[in-house]
Amino acid sequence: MYDFLIIGCGFAGSVLAERLAKEGKKILIVDKRNHIAGNAYDFYNKEGILIHKYGPHIFHTNSEDVFKYLSKFTEWRPYEHRVLGSVDGQLVPIPINLTTINKLYGKNLNSDEVVGFLASKAELRKPVLTSEDVVLNVVGKELYEKFFRGYTRKQWDLDPSELDASVTARVPTRTNADDRYFTDSLQAMPKNGYTEMFQKMLSHENIHVMLNTNYKDIVDIIPHRQLIYTGPIDGYFDYQFGKLPYRSIDFKFETLDQENYQETGTINYPTSNLYTRITEFKHLTGQKHHKTTIVYEYPTAEGDPYYPIPRKENQDVYNQYKRLADETPNVFFTGRLGTYKYYNMDQVVAQSLALFRKIIKEENAVQQ
Ligand code: FAD
Ligand code: UDP
Numbered sequence: 001m002y003d004f005l006i007i008g009c010g011f012a013g014s015v016l017a018e019r020l021a022k023e024g025k026k027i028l029i030v031d032k033r034n035h036i037a038g039n040a041y042d043f044y045n046k047e048g049i050l051i052h053k054y055g056p057h058i059f060h061t062n063s064e065d066v067f068k069y070l071s072k073f074t075e076w077r078p079y080e081h082r083v084l085g086s087v088d089g090q091l092v093p094i095p096i097n098l099t100t101i102n103k104l105y106g107k108n109l110n111s112d113e114v115v116g117f118l119a120s121k122a123e124l125r126k127p128v129l130t131s132e133d134v135v136l137n138v139v140g141k142e143l144y145e146k147f148f149r150g151y152t153r154k155q156w157d158l159d160p161s162e163l164d165a166s167v168t169a170r171v172p173t174r175t176n177a178d179d180r181y182f183t184d185s186l187q188a189m190p191k192n193g194y195t196e197m198f199q200k201m202l203s204h205e206n207i208h209v210m211l212n213t214n215y216k217d218i219v220d221i222i223p224h225r226q227l228i229y230t231g232p233i234d235g236y237f238d239y240q241f242g243k244l245p246y247r248s249i250d251f252k253f254e255t256l257d258q259e260n261y262q263e264t265g266t267i268n269y270p271t272s273n274l275y276t277r278i279t280e281f282k283h284l285t286g287q288k289h290h291k292t293t294i295v296y297e298y299p300t301a302e303g304d305p306y307y308p309i310p311r312k313e314n315q316d317v318y319n320q321y322k323r324l325a326d327e328t329p330n331v332f333f334t335g336r337l338g339t340y341k342y343y344n345m346d347q348v349v350a351q352s353l354a355l356f357r358k359i360i361k362e363e364n365a366v367q368q
């Protein structure tokens with residue numbers, strides 16, 4: 001008899017497996033894939049280059065708790081991600097910053113002057129509800145078209161006006177020359193990769209890992225007291241309120257017989273090509289190798305569910321599933337797919353740590 005059957009070996013499931021095992025619980029964690037680490041899975045390809053199977057994963061957080069927790073399982077390599085955009089035949093920093101404006105408009109403005117420049121372009125929106133409003137409100141139509149509209153349509157197959165404000169708000173405009181993609185206080189990559197970090201998390205003697213297993217094939221056979229589910233919530237409930245939409249991505253990898261390909265980790269293509277961005281892994285991992293591997297991201301509707309799509313009608317459907325989930329005894333839902341939230345890795349870790357504390361509190365209350 002297992003205390004917990006956990007579905008999904010990504011961050012959401014693995015954090016709970018590790019924490020609960022340490023409390024003496026017996027855990028079976030299963031994944032339908034042939035590897036652990038969920039979408040953060042990395043491995044050495046046949047040329048010996050460390051790549052991320054499900055697209056570039058860069059760790060960043062403002063949570064010291066999350067960073068401290070993961071540091072039990074990995075050392076870190078300091079890394080601050082930088083992104084350039086191919087716009088008007090030039091490569092310019094994304095998010096839009098002082099340098100972006102000066103390069104695009106052939107100017108030499110300082111930070112104060114760029115504030116005025118953007119204010120003269122901005123189309124004020126009140127209230128700011130959609131992903132279009134967020135951008136127009138700060139930079140106006142011209143920069144919106146150059147940086148956001150095309151990229152967003154490729155990525156989501158929706159116009160920014162059809163998406164919640166939170167989507168493009170992930171990439172805020174800056175009036176200084178900071179060209180880092182993220183401004184979080186803690187930014188680093190696991191020194192030997194994500195998969196090794198997950199191996200350490202799951203190495204506890206109370207944890208049994210079962211791969212290549214759809215939980216539906218074993219859930220009625222293997223005795224367990226409670227279940228933690230980190231797959232798509234609509235699938236758990238057999239799509240009874242309809243399918244929740246997700247975006248997927250086709251990753252096209254290329255290994256090139258040259259040491260470097262591009263000058264920065266990622267280059268975005270907001271207005272050209274069918275792919276959204278190209279990432280060169282060696283920038284992220286710091287690996288030295290005479291060859292290099294890059295990945296193109298082609299967004300698609302079919303395939304593995306990677307991105308929940310933040311918009312009201314989807315949230316309404318999710319809320320129906322959530323109500324059902326809350327009424328389902330001995331089953332907990334967490335993670336990006338389990339709670340239909342566009343979460344980064346650190347947010348998923350924080351969510352699962354919070355769920356762990358809740359579970360233990362409830363168990364202690366029952367025992368008293
Ligand atoms: P997942 O990692 O998706 O794990 C869920 C697991 O459940 C999967 O392994 C799946 O196989 C398994 N599963 C599902 N159904 C079943 C079933 N029926 N039976 C058994 N197993 C099942 N975050 C960042 O912080 N920084 C980044 O740079 C970043 N880049 C990203 C780039 C891309 C292209 C994508 C798609 C995501 C990125 N993320 C990034 C987000 C990050 O991947 C997620 O926050 C995190 O991996 C979510 O962890 P999870 O455990 O919730 O889900
Ligand atoms: N975005 C954009 N142009 C860019 C970068 C981002 O329009 O050059 C928008 C787009 O809608 C994207 C969202 O901002 O989906 C979030 O970008 P982020 O880089 O955070 O996406 P992720 O890394 O999660 O795919």
